[in-house]
Amino acid sequence: MHSEVELVPGDDPPVGAPGTAGAEAMLRLLENDPGSRARLRSLVLDVLHDELRELQRRGRV
Structure with missing residues (x-):
C-alpha cells in the first residue's frame, strides 16, 4: 500500500518517507562531491x- 506524505512549505519530509529516496541519494552525492554541488547550483x-x-515576458514581474 502506498501512502502519501503531505508536505508543508518549510517542512522536510521524514527520512525514508515515500518518494524521498532519490532526493536522499542526491543529497549524499552532493555532500561528498564539490563538483556536483557546483553543477547543481548552476x-x-x-x-x-x-x-x-x-x-517578465508575461508582465508579472
Missing part, C-alpha cells in the same frame, strides 16, 4: 533565470 540558477524571464 542548474538551479539557470532554471530560476528562465522562470524570471518568462514571468
Whole structure:
C-alpha cells in the first residue's frame, strides 16, 4: 500500500518517507562531491533565470 506524505512549505519530509529516496541519494552525492554541488547550483540558477524571464515576458514581474 502506498501512502502519501503531505508536505508543508518549510517542512522536510521524514527520512525514508515515500518518494524521498532519490532526493536522499542526491543529497549524499552532493555532500561528498564539490563538483556536483557546483553543477547543481548552476542548474538551479539557470532554471530560476528562465522562470524570471518568462514571468517578465508575461508582465508579472
